[in-house]
Amino acid sequence: MKRKPLDGKNLSVSELEKIHxxxxxxxxxxxALTDLHSGLDRKGPGDSDFSRNILSNLxxxxxKPRIADLGCGSGASxxxxxxxxxxxxxxxxxxxxFINELKARAKQLGLExxxxxxxxxxAKLDWSVGSVDLLWSEGAAYNLGFEQALKIWRPLLxxxxxxxxxxxxxxTDDAPEPAIAYWQNAxxxxxxxxxxxxxxxxxxxSVLSTHQLPSQAWWVNYYEPLRERMQQLEITPITQSVIRxxxxxxxxxxxxSDFYGYTFYVLQAA
Ligand SMILES: C[S@@+](CC[C@H](N)C(=O)[O-])C[C@H]1O[C@@H](n2cnc3c(N)ncnc32)[C@H](O)[C@@H]1O
Numbered sequence: 001m002k003r004k005p006l007d008g009k010n011l012s013v014s015e016l017e018k019i020h021x022x023x024x025x026x027x028x029x030x031x032a033l034t035d036l037h038s039g040l041d042r043k044g045p046g047d048s049d050f051s052r053n054i055l056s057n058l059x060x061x062x063x064k065p066r067i068a069d070l071g072c073g074s075g076a077s078x079x080x081x082x083x084x085x086x087x088x089x090x091x092x093x094x095x096x097x098f099i100n101e102l103k104a105r106a107k108q109l110g111l112e113x114x115x116x117x118x119x120x121x122x123a124k125l126d127w128s129v130g131s132v133d134l135l136w137s138e139g140a141a142y143n144l145g146f147e148q149a150l151k152i153w154r155p156l157l158x159x160x161x162x163x164x165x166x167x168x169x170x171x172t173d174d175a176p177e178p179a180i181a182y183w184q185n186a187x188x189x190x191x192x193x194x195x196x197x198x199x200x201x202x203x204x205x206s207v208l209s210t211h212q213l214p215s216q217a218w219w220v221n222y223y224e225p226l227r228e229r230m231q232q233l234e235i236t237p238i239t240q241s242v243i244r245x246x247x248x249x250x251x252x253x254x255x256x257s258d259f260y261g262y263t264f265y266v267l268q269a270a
Contacts, residue, residue, distance in 0.1 A: 042076045066087070163266075166213065179260060205267035207267055
């Protein structure tokens with residue numbers, strides 16, 4: 001789902017035509033990916049008990065922290081955070097489909113008064129400096145690149161504010177070749193935990209702790225519901241290719257989940 005910015009300057013008409021075609025295909029691809037994930041509680045791997053355990057160890061936050069969930073999807077974390085703290089959560093996502101799902105879920109759970117759904121770009125928030133006590137982002141920072149996301153978000157945090165950010169990470173320095181080849185293509189910037197800790201430090205954070213999401217959570221909370229959803233999709237060439245890619249990702253994870261996965265980085269504004 002990585003998209004490069006397009007610059008139309010200095011390109012011939014035929015080159016521009018090709019780009020327009022490819023942006024159309026890209027838009028179709030994103031729409032198919034959104035469709036595949038619509039109706040699912042989680043749009044990426046995560047686990048509520050795992051998240052609550054992280055929260056239970058955060059001791060420096062105010063009783064009612066000002067919270068943001070960036071790349072919130074349909075609110076897996078935003079709803080949990082609102083419930084946990086009984087405090088307001090600004091929940092941002094670039095997908096209107098997911099934001100509408102979040103609104104419906106918040107209403108169903110009686111949490112509407114605590115959720116502020118924002119359809120927008122998490123890289124372009126015009127919030128005041130220091131206006132967030134707890135910044136949460138699950139499975140979304142990679143869209144900006146981990147370090148870039150941290151640099152953009154750092155000014156939003158209050159003094160000693162906390163950021164909890166999950167990022168695809170290598171758990172080892174010597175992952176098997178097929179896993180390296182796959183991720184070099186899918187997410188070339190994916191780093192080891194040590195590299196990500198260094199990236200966090202460079203971006204103005206100290207690292208309080210890191211936590212690897214257990215592979216069980218991937219299967220039970222994400223891949224299995226996704227597999228069911230695949231069977232309900234209307235098959236077009238583009239959905240077919242999205243399904244094939246997702247199945248390939250699952251096969252790889254089945255074999256190599258000891259070598260990579262989501263690490264949650266608990267960071268404090270330094
Ligand atoms: C893997 S999903 C995770 C969603 C949610 N955090 C969860 O765990 O269910 C990544 C989310 O990031 C959103 N996203 C991607 N780029 C974004 C951007 N620039 N601004 C806001 N949201 C973005 C996508 O629409 C998607 O909902």
